[in-house]
Amino acid sequence: MVLRSCWKSRHKTSCRGPAPCWVLLWFCVTQFVLGGGALGETKNVVQKDAEFDITYNDTVTSENQTIYAFNHTVSRNKSEGVRVTVDVSQGFESPILFVVRQKQAVLSFQIPLILRGLYQRKYPYNHVGRTLCQPPTRVASETQYFFVDVSTLSTQGTNYQLRVSRVESFTLHTDKKFSFTASPSQPQYFKYVFPDGVDTVIVKVNSDMTFPCSVMSIQDIQCPVYDLDNNVAFIGMYQTMTKKGAITVQRKDFPSNSFYVVVVVKTEDEACGGPLRFYPLRPDELIDAGNRSKIIDVIVTPAINSDVYVMGMLFCLGIFLSFYLLTLLMACVENKRMKKREVFQIPADMSPAETAGQTPASPYEYGSFADNGSTLSSEAITDSATSTDNNYGYVDRSLDSVGRSRHESLSSVEEDDYDTLDDINSDKNIVRTKKFLYVADLSRKDKRILSKKYQIYFWNIATIAVFYALPVVQLVITYQTVVNVTGNQDICYYNFLCAHPLGALSAFNNILSNLGYVLLGLLFLLIILKRDIVHQRALVRNDVNALECGIPKHFGLYYAMGTALMMEGLLSACYHVCPNYTNFQFDTSFMYMIAGLCMLKLYQKRHPDINASAYTAYACLAGVIFFSVLGVVFGKGNNVFWIIFSVIHILATMLLSTQLYYMGRWRLDSGILRRMVHIIYTDSIRQCSGPMYIDRMVLLVMGNIVNWSLAAYGLLERPNDFASYLLAIAICNLLLYFAFYIIMKLRSGERIQCLALVCILFTAVVWGLALYFFFQGLSTWQKTPAESREHNRDCILLSFFDDHDIWHFLSSIAMFGSFLVLMTMDDDLDTVQRDKIFAF
Numbered sequence: 001m002v003l004r005s006c007w008k009s010r011h012k013t014s015c016r017g018p019a020p021c022w023v024l025l026w027f028c029v030t031q032f033v034l035g036g037g038a039l040g041e042t043k044n045v046v047q048k049d050a051e052f053d054i055t056y057n058d059t060v061t062s063e064n065q066t067i068y069a070f071n072h073t074v075s076r077n078k079s080e081g082v083r084v085t086v087d088v089s090q091g092f093e094s095p096i097l098f099v100v101r102q103k104q105a106v107l108s109f110q111i112p113l114i115l116r117g118l119y120q121r122k123y124p125y126n127h128v129g130r131t132l133c134q135p136p137t138r139v140a141s142e143t144q145y146f147f148v149d150v151s152t153l154s155t156q157g158t159n160y161q162l163r164v165s166r167v168e169s170f171t172l173h174t175d176k177k178f179s180f181t182a183s184p185s186q187p188q189y190f191k192y193v194f195p196d197g198v199d200t201v202i203v204k205v206n207s208d209m210t211f212p213c214s215v216m217s218i219q220d221i222q223c224p225v226y227d228l229d230n231n232v233a234f235i236g237m238y239q240t241m242t243k244k245g246a247i248t249v250q251r252k253d254f255p256s257n258s259f260y261v262v263v264v265v266k267t268e269d270e271a272c273g274g275p276l277r278f279y280p281l282r283p284d285e286l287i288d289a290g291n292r293s294k295i296i297d298v299i300v301t302p303a304i305n306s307d308v309y310v311m312g313m314l315f316c317l318g319i320f321l322s323f324y325l326l327t328l329l330m331a332c333v334e335n336k337r338m339k340k341r342e343v344f345q346i347p348a349d350m351s352p353a354e355t356a357g358q359t360p361a362s363p364y365e366y367g368s369f370a371d372n373g374s375t376l377s378s379e380a381i382t383d384s385a386t387s388t389d390n391n392y393g394y395v396d397r398s399l400d401s402v403g404r405s406r407h408e409s410l411s412s413v414e415e416d417d418y419d420t421l422d423d424i425n426s427d428k429n430i431v432r433t434k435k436f437l438y439v440a441d442l443s444r445k446d447k448r449i450l451s452k453k454y455q456i457y458f459w460n461i462a463t464i465a466v467f468y469a470l471p472v473v474q475l476v477i478t479y480q481t482v483v484n485v486t487g488n489q490d491i492c493y494y495n496f497l498c499a500h501p502l503g504a505l506s507a508f509n510n511i512l513s514n515l516g517y518v519l520l521g522l523l524f525l526l527i528i529l530k531r532d533i534v535h536q537r538a539l540v541r542n543d544v545n546a547l548e549c550g551i552p553k554h555f556g557l558y559y560a561m562g563t564a565l566m567m568e569g570l571l572s573a574c575y576h577v578c579p580n581y582t583n584f585q586f587d588t589s590f591m592y593m594i595a596g597l598c599m600l601k602l603y604q605k606r607h608p609d610i611n612a613s614a615y616t617a618y619a620c621l622a623g624v625i626f627f628s629v630l631g632v633v634f635g636k637g638n639n640v641f642w643i644i645f646s647v648i649h650i651l652a653t654m655l656l657s658t659q660l661y662y663m664g665r666w667r668l669d670s671g672i673l674r675r676m677v678h679i680i681y682t683d684s685i686r687q688c689s690g691p692m693y694i695d696r697m698v699l700l701v702m703g704n705i706v707n708w709s710l711a712a713y714g715l716l717e718r719p720n721d722f723a724s725y726l727l728a729i730a731i732c733n734l735l736l737y738f739a740f741y742i743i744m745k746l747r748s749g750e751r752i753q754c755l756a757l758v759c760i761l762f763t764a765v766v767w768g769l770a771l772y773f774f775f776q777g778l779s780t781w782q783k784t785p786a787e788s789r790e791h792n793r794d795c796i797l798l799s800f801f802d803d804h805d806i807w808h809f810l811s812s813i814a815m816f817g818s819f820l821v822l823m824t825m826d827d828d829l830d831t832v833q834r835d836k837i838f839a840f
Contacts, residue, residue, distance in 0.1 A: 044063060044064040044065070045064070045065045045066075045067065046064065046065070046066050046067070047066075047067040047068075047069060048066065048067065048068050048069065049069050050068040050069060050070050050148070050164065051070070052070065052072070052082075052164055052165055052166055053163070053164075053165050053166070054163065055161055055162070055163045056068065056161065056162045056163070057159065057160075057161050058150070058159070058160060058162070059157040059158065059159050059160075060096060060150050060151065060152050060154075060157070060158055060160065061152065061154060061155060061156065061157045061158070062152060062153050062154060062155050063155075065149065065150065065151040066149075066150045066151075067147050067148070067149050067150075068147065068148040068149075068150075068162065068164075069145065069147050070145065070146050070147070070148070070164055071143055071144065071145045071146075072143070072144060072166075073141060073142070073143050073144075074134070074137050074141070074142055074143075074144050075137075075140065075141045076136075076137050076138070076139065076140050076141070077140075079134060079170055079171045079191050079193075080134070080166055080167070080168075080170055081131055081132070081134065081166065081167030081170030081190070081191075082131070082132040082134070082146075082164065082165075082166060082167065083129060083130070083131045083132070083164070083165055083166075083167050084098075084100060084107075084129070084130050084131075084132060084148065084162070084163075084164050085127075085128070085129040085162075085163045085164075085165070085186075086098055086111055086127075086128050086129075086160060086161065086162055086163075087126065087127045087128075087160065087161040088111045088112070088126050088127075088158065088159070088160045088161075089126075089158070089159050089160075093154050093155075093156060094152055094153045094154035095110040095111060095112060095152065096110065096111045096150065096151070096152045096154075096158060096160060097109075097110050097149075097150070097151050097152065098110070098111065098128075098148060098149070098150055098162075099148070099149040099151075100130075100132060100146060100147070100148050100149075101146060101147045101149065102132065102133070102135070102144070102146040102223075103135060103144055103145070103146070104135040104223060105132075105133045105135065105223035105224055107130060107132060107133070107224065109128060109130065111125075111126055111128055111160070112124035112125060112126050112286075113125040113126075113128050113185050114286075115184055115185070115228070115229055115230060115267045116230060116267070117267045117268040118268060118270060118276065121267075121268075121287055122284070122285070122286050122287060123184070123267045123286070123287055123288075123289040124286045124288075125183075125184060125185035125289075127185060127186070128185045128186065129185070129186035130186075130187070130227070131167065131170075131187075131188065131189055131225070131227070132146065133222075133223035133224055133225045134191075135223055136221065136256070148162065148164070150162070167190075169190070170190055170191055171190065171191050171192070171193065172190050172191065172192045172261065172298065172300050173300075174195055174198070174201070174300055174301070174302060175299065175300075175301055175302075176299065177297050177298070177299040178190070178297070178298050178299070179295065179296070179297050179298075180263075180295075180296060180298075181293055181294065181295050181296070182214065182263050182264070182265050182293070182294055182296060183265050183292050183293045183294070184212075184229055184264070184265045184266065184267050184289065184292055186293075187227040187228060187232075187262065187263065187264045187265070188227075188262075188263050188296075189219075189225055189227055189260045189261060189262035189263065190260070190261050190298070191221070191258060191259075191260055191261075192258060192259055192260075192261060192300050193257060193258040194251045194254075194257045194258065198251070198302045199250065199251045199252070199305075200248060200249065200250045200251065200302070200303035200304075200501075201248075201249050201300050201301065201302055201303055202246055202247070202248050202249075202300070202301050202302075202303050202497070203216070203218065203246065203247050203248075203249060203261055203298065203299075203300050204244075204245070204246045204298070204299050204300075204301065204497070205241060205244075205245040205246070205261075205263065205296060205297070205298050206243065206244055206245075206296070206297045206298075206299075207241075207242075207243055207294055207295060207296045207297065208243070208295070209243070209294050209295065210242045210243055210272075210274075211242065211269045211272065211274050212265050212266065212269055212274075212292040212294055213240060213241075213242060213265070213266045213268070213269040213270075213271055213272030213274055213786060214240070214241055214242075214245075214263060214264060214265045214266060214294055214296070215229070215232050215233075215238055215239070215240055215241070215263070215264045215265075215266060216238065216239060216241055216245045216247065216261070216262070216263050216264075217232050217233075217236050217237065217238035217260075217261075217262040217263075217264070218236050218237045218238070218247050218249055218259055218260070218261060218262070218487075219235055219236035219259065219260045219262055220235075220236065220254055220256065220259060220260070221254075221256045221258050221259060221260060225260055225262065226262070227262050227264055228264065229264055229265075229266050229267050232262065232264045233487075233488070235487070236259075236262075236487050237249075237487040237489055238487055238488065238489060239488075239489035239490055239496075239785065239786075239789070240266075240271050240272055240490055240784070240785055240786040241272070241786050241789060242272050242273075242786045242787060242789070242790060243789075243790050244497075244789045244790055244792055245496070245786075245789060246496035246497050246789070246792065247489060247496065248303060248496070248499060248500070248501055248506075250501065261298060261300075263296055263298070265292055265293075265294050267289060267292070271784065271786065272784055272786035272787065273783055273784040273786065273787045303500070304500060304799055304800060308798065308799055308800050309500070309502070309508075309800070311798055311800070312509060312512065312798055312800035312801065313512060315798060315800075316512055316513065316515055316516070316809075317515070319516070319809065320515065320516050320519040320520060320812075321519070323519075323520060323523055323813075323816070324519075324523055327523060327526075327527065331530070436838070437663075437838070437839040437840075438834065438835050438836070438837060438838060438839055439551065439552070439606055439608075439834040439835075439837040439838075439839050440833075440834040440835040440837075441839065442606065442607045442608060442609045442610060442663075442839050443552045443608045443609055443834060444609060445608075445609050447552070450552070450554055450608055450609070451554060451556070453556070453613065453614070454554045454555070454556030454557055454604070454611075454614075455556040455559075456556065456613070456614040456615075457556045457557050457559070457560040457597070457614045457617070458556050458559035458560045458563065460560075460614045460615075460618055461560045461563050461564060461567075461593065461618070462563055464618065465563060465567045468567075468571075468589070469567065469570060469571065469574075472571060472574050472583075472586050473574060475583065476574045476575070476577040476578055476583065476586075477577075479491065479492070479577065479578035479580075479583070480504055480505065480506065480577050480578055481504075483506065483578060484504060484506075489785070490785035490786075491578060491580065492506065492507075492578040492579055492580055493579045493580055493779045493780070493781045493785060493788050494506060494507045494510070494579065494779065495507075495510075495778040495779055495792045495793065495802050495804065496789060496792050497792040497793055497794050497795075497802075498778075498792075498793065498794055498795040498800075498801075498802040500800060505577065506577075506578075507576060507577075509795075509800050509801055509802070509805055510576035510579075510802075510804065510805060510808075511573045511576050511577065512805075513801060513804075513805035513806075513808035513809060514569045514570075514572045514573040514576070514808050514812075515569065516569065516808060516809055516812030516813065517565055517566065517568050517569025517570075517572065517808075517812045517815070518566045518569040518570060520565065520812050520813065520815070520816040521562045521563070521564075521565030521566035521567075521568075521569065521816075522562070522566060523816070524558075524561070524562040524565065524816060524819050524820075525559060525562035525563070525566075527820075527823070528555055528558040528559060528562060528823070531553075531555065531823075532553075532555045535553045535555075545830060545831055548833060548834065549829070549830060549831050549832055549833050549834065550826070550829045550830040550831070550832065550834070550837075551605050551606070551826045551829055551837070552608045552834070554604065554608060557597060557600060557601045557604060558601070558819075558823065560597055561594065561597050561598065561601065561819055561822075562819070564590050564593045564594045564597060565590075565594065565812075565815055565816070565819070567590045567593075568590040568591060568593075568594065568815075569812065571586045571587060571589065571590055572586070572587050572808070574586050575587040579779070579781065580781050581632060581781040581782075582632075584632065584723050584781065585625065585628055585629055585632065585723060588628065588723045588724070588726075588727055589625050589628070591727055591730075592621055592624050592625060592628070592726070592727065592730055593621055594815065595727070595730035595731060595733075595734050596617065596620070596621050596624075596730065597617075598734055598738075598818070598819075598822060599733065599734050599737055600612060600617055601822055602737055602738065602741055602822065603737075605826060606837075606838075606839040606840060607663070607839060610663060624726065624730075627645060627648075627726065628722065628723050628726050631645070631722030631723065631725075631726065632722055632723055635718070635722040636718075636720055636722075637718065638718075639718075642714060642715050642718050643715065645714070646711040646712075646714060646715045649707065649710075649711045649714075649729075650707070650708060650711055653703070653704055653707040653708070654704070657700040657703065657704060660696065660699075660700060661693060661696050661697065661700055695744060695840055696840070698740075699736075699737070699740045702736060702740075703733065703736055703737075706732055706733070706736060707729070707733070710728070710729050710732065720782040721780075721782055740840075741840075742825075744838075744840040745825070745826075748838045748840070750826075750828060750829065750837075751828050752825060752828065753824065753827050753828050755824050755827070756821060756824040756825045756827065756828075759817055759820045759821045759824060760821050760825075762817055763814055763817030763818050763820075763821055766810050766813050766814040766817060767810075767811075767814040767818075769810050770807055770810035770811040770813075770814050773803045773804070773806045773807040773810065774804075774807045774811070776793075776803040776804070776807075777791050778791055778792060778793055778802055778803055778804050779791055779792065
């Protein structure tokens with residue numbers, strides 16, 4: 001019945017119009033199945049031949065339906081968009097359904113258009129504009145038909161306005177900016193065709209308006225086009241944006257050599273970091289979203305070509321390989337100088353002190369040597385201390401026995417099995433509590449034992465690196481795969497205006513710039529290896545300076561530092577495969593390691609016997625990394641976490657201060673409080689005496705002030721970037737200790753050689769430049785991805801590297817220079833006997 005009436009109502013007009021009869025038959029069947037059969041009554045269906053750029057004001061009820069028939073010419077060499085705009089007046093009881101039927105696609109929407117937000121909020125829109133998908137044609141030119149069907153179930157008449165128009169600027173052109181307006185119910189998309197000779201382009205979308213939040217998407221030329229807030233993430237690449245957005249598009253990803261640029265305005269701003277207004281949550285309540293129109297500019301620019309890639313890689317290699325050439329040149333000069341010195345051999349009966357010349361007078365030597373003894377009143381202790389001063393803390397051993405011991409196996413020697421102090425439980429306490437200590441007092445253990453002890457640093461960090469790096473590489477590969485498969489550009493916080501892809505990698509330049517850490521770390525290991533070999537040869541030939549003079553040479557920590565620098569480059573590269581807050585610890589873990597190892601090396605120089613073991617050091621660093629992870633995950637705005645961390649930070653500072661002040665000669669047990677009260681009473685109340693070790697006390701007081709201040713800052717401000725805050729604590733303590741070391745070195749009458757001074761000045765300048773580029777802040781995972789993109793900037797070096805890449809270059813050079821400073825700063829003491837070198 002319905003089918004027959006439908007066919008009769010159209011028979012006179014349908015087949016004479018532009019529409020084929022089979023299309024009308026299909027429509028009648030559809031109406032019978034979906035509409036007419038349910039209503040059980042006849043509907044009046046009217047078809048109209050419609051034209052572009054004319055506004056049709058009509059009324060629709062459940063009794064009548066209207067079909068608008070349009071036709072237009074489609075050319076293979078010209079893309080022309082068609083846009084359907086509908087406006088419906090307020091006050092209707094049932095929605096109006098609009099169905100646009102094309103040759104290869106069907107588009108349908110209702111008015112009011114209901115878009116959902118968070119917590120199932122519903123936002124109605126009565127003004128809707130949609131661009132029709134344009135399927136490609138294989139012929140040079142053809143006429144295509146499409147129909148707009150309007151229907152409703154409302155018994156009351158509802159007025160609407162329908163307008164179909166052509167989009168003249170539907171195709172985007174290279175390097176030409178195009179402006180348009182979009183809203184949640186009126187998304188926009190445009191077509192771009194790759195020109196000849198261009199394989200990669202960057203689509204940049206900008207707006208002067210931060211909100212409303214919007215989404216830009218890159219989709220293939222196919223129907224349907226997903227251009228609504230609730231489906232734009234279904235296909236292609238997409239990212240949220242406020243003021244800036246950019247996506248790099250490669251020709252190889254689009255077989256048709258063209259793609260759609262889709263811009264959708266979201267119904268809410270929460271995804272872009274905006275406020276979420278409070279609404280009463282009632283079932284089926286519709287919420288007025290207000291005016292959410294946004295003016296947007298889009299421009300498509302060619303990306304760099306392969307020549308720029310090659311130039312960037314050659315530049316990166318050239319910078320760091322030049323350090324290898326410079327090192328090789330300096331090694332050649334040093335070898336020539338050493339050969340000239342071999343002509344003038346030092347007589348065997350001449351002492352090292354005579355060879356080195358007069359040692360500069362030290363500010364410490366303003367008193368008599370008797371003041372160098374322990375202040376303990378026991379006569380036996382005084383005698384022991386005096387005898388210790390007379391032989392400078394050395395066990396009487398012949399050089400032959402020392403040379404012979406070098407050939408013994410290190411694997412059979414344990415630190416706990418052998419000590420040069422005969423009565424270790426008494427003399428150790430005496431020596432280490434003297435008022436003025438010398439390196440000879442703190443380098444009494446057998447060299448074989450200490451060499452084995454410090455080599456463990458290298459083997460442990462090598463083991464840690466393997467077990468840490470393998471899952472990291474696996475994880476970031478998974479991240480990159482997820483980004484490539486889903487197209488979600490919000491997963492990774494790139495600088496999208498300077499992110500150059502290579503293969504499956506989205507930002508190859510950020511990965512390449514980390515090469516400096518690896519190459520310079522390897523170069524530092526080679527330098528240390530050369531020094532180690534030279535020192536071993538000197539020991540084999542019983543060189544007096546190598547055996548009895550200078551800072552004791554232990555290279556295990558140096559090897560660990562070089563390995564840590566290489567791992568920092570590898571893990572930083574892994575982090576930049578897909579930078580975000582969940583894997584930021586990859587970029588900082590070995591920075592903590594480097595800072596800790598540098599402090600340990602500084603302390604080891606003058607205190608080789610009492611430096612921390614590798615197991616203790618790495619356990620403490622593991623605790624730091626553990627708190628770093630906790631801070632990233634739970635620290636944001638969590639008062640309980642910050643209170644606990646601040647308390648632990650202060651307690652750790654106090655315990656370490658006590659350990660350093662007493663040179664390890666104290667015990668943390670149940671009697672610690674009683675001994676503290678006793679010391680305070682006897683030294684401060686009864687005698688009013690000052691601290692015995694003034695220099696150490698000055699360092700520790702300054703260190704406590706700095707650390708307590710940092711703890712208070714963290715507790716009050718609670719910075720979002722906890723990992724960087726923790727790294728700042730480590731760097732501040734390292735700089736403080738380094739400054740103290742330099743000051744005490746100069747105060748003790750020692751000097752800094754020319755090479756070390758050049759390294760210090762060069763490193764300071766490079767660190768200053770590096771920090772300038774670091775604080776440019778091209779992206780930040782502390783904000784939403786859309787807010788982070790507001791900080792994106794164009795490349796500044798060779799059209800390939802951005803500010804953060806330059807930070808990688810300069811910081812790797814600065815770290816390498818810092819390692820050289822640590823290595824060379826005490827070379828002036830190589831001919832000075834250890835009983836003349838102060839330990840501070």
